Amino acid sequence: MSTGVRRRLGVEERRQQLIGVALELFSRRSPDEVSIDEIASAAGISRPLVYHYFPGKLSLYEAALKRASEDLAGRFAEPHEGPLGSRLLRVMRRFFDFVDEHGPGFAALMRGGPAVGSSATNALIDSVRQAAYEQILAHLDVAEAPVRLELVIRSWISLAESTALLWLDGRRIPRAELEIQLVHDFAALAAVSAAHDEEMSALLKRMVKDEPGDGPFADLAVRLLSLAG
Template identity: 35%
Template sequence: MTAAPAPARVRLKPEERRAQLIGIGLRLLTTRPIHEMSIDEVAAEAGISRGLLFHYFPTKRDYYVAVVRAGGHRLLLHATAPEEGAPADRVRGIVDGFVSFVRRRRDNYVAVVRAAAGGDELVLEVFEENRRILTDRVLLAAGIHAPTPLHRLAVRGWLAMAEETAVSSTAEVIGEDDLVDLLVRSLEQIVEQFAAGRP
């Protein structure tokens, strides 16, 4: 009895191959620091040669940055405000998407944050860009259209708290809806302090 022939390798369009390689990287990132990720392992899992991987990403660093950027982009797709509504409702949309994303993808999120903390300038730049976008979204949703540097600092600090509570809390400690309520109220208090001239 002869063995069945091996399945033919599927040819992917360049954008599909890039997406496949980045997806593999995001999954592997949950098991090791990004700079310990093996390019050979990524290529083998994708069923391509190491050389072909470098056709899509010229260097390992380019690949690592693309993986971190993709992780940040996925978060930003979820953490969005509705087009209309009161400031509290618009902020709630961002917070709800953020908390939901982080809690359901905790390992991936922590891995991306850890990668940014690794000190690579390009990776850190991607991470900081995501933080700037989130800060701008929150300020706009909260109705702060001409933020001062102190406004930005306050929202950055609030985002750090939101991130830590979303990562560290469990359903036994606080439910997702209650956590969203807590974070929205805390931001409202910060905004009220600035409106009252008490930064």
């Protein structure tokens, strides 16, 4: 029979519990709107005990952001198998899963929140962008990107962030449409760059070489041809 005695958490266990509680609250509401008292109550501990583990809400926010950034960066990981268009679409679905799960926190981070502007926060945001950049390079089988390719990939990552923020503002466009549109956007950015550069032209040909007729890249071609007609 259980005695109902609660096991005392170790220091690191308690820190991880508080990070998880804070991340859950920040995911539902802007971090500016979440108080230390709420975090303490949700964790089942006193306010002073929260301060025992974290100097203040900013440090707890940064710790929660670090966990979230690792989660988000991991969503860009994808096996290097099958057509590129399908791989990118799966990545975009996982990206929007994250945005859906952490909407208010994601929006607060990108638009301005309690930790925005701090060196720690900026470093975490940059680490996610860099992880996404490196994943895309790996999918293209490129070890070192020429400058035009770097411009394409980094522009696309920024576009994905902006698109997610606009989607969160009322969700006026079905997310499935935006996921496929972002895959199309990547192909379009690459195609425009290829029109100006032979190296990008060769890369684009490799990108579409094995794309199936029912894949995202082929779908874009069909849509553009229908507009021309």
